[in-house]
Amino acid sequence: MSELSGLVLSIADNKQLLGLRYAEWATRAPSLEADIAAAAMGLDDLGHSRVLYGCLEPLGDDPRRADRETDPASLSALPYFDQPWASWAQFVAANAILDTAFTVMIEACVNGSVEVLQHRLRKMLTEERYHFLHGRSWLRSGIEKGPLDEAWREAIEWFGPPDGDTDALHNEGALSMGPAELRARLEERLETQAPGLELNWKTWDPKRRRTRPGAIDERTFGMLRGLEEKRFAPAGTTKA
């Protein structure tokens, strides 16, 4: 697996899970407008994930293997998406920090040297502008520290270690930013500094871009694989 394909797959997997978690709040947000925004942002991110998956073949090295059909831990998504969010604060922290972190990485791809990424990902930046406005506004209204710190930690871990793959991709020109620049850009966009974090890169998984083990919940994984459809099929119509 090339480093760039692995990174693009990780953006795709994270956007797919982010879109699903947004959509789960489409009837639970604090106002009707926020419900609609959650649904719309969910659709955007699911669409973005499709575009990103579609970039893997042109990149010449599709890292997806058969275990993605059976093993939820084979997905390259962050721990933040392992379980459905239990609070609006978790939604806001993901919206403001993680969604913006993914956008910053997409900026680095669009401004990098790889043509297929330059062209196909550009439109996402326009759509993401509204996710950013939504997340920043709710962030300014004030949320609990716990989800915020967790989102910051996972965003910075996701950017990668100082001398890791994103640093190498930056040095060769595929990305316009390395991990330090990505973090600085995220802080600049959110007009705030990341909290003081002690990061332990020894346990960082370069494939999944996370330090914690774990995987998405069984129901979400089953739904992604189409297995949940069986629950709604009339008796006697499903194959074993």
Place this chain on the structure above:
Amino acid sequence: MTAGVKYRRVSGDAVEYEVFARKTRVEPLHQVGSVVAPDDDLAAAYARATYDEERWIEMTIVRKDHVISLWSPGES
């Protein structure tokens, strides 16, 4: 939504914004609806999410309390 409706959010009062859009350069902007939000950023995000079903070439929002009314139906 009712004109002038207000509710409290953590960061302050939410106000009503009118949403205007057009599909072609030759037509004028016209009102397509409204949203309620506590600030301009959130109003922009809500307007885009709520009224983006059609292929608008332009969309703008205006705070309803910034609109100066000259006269209303029955007052001319």
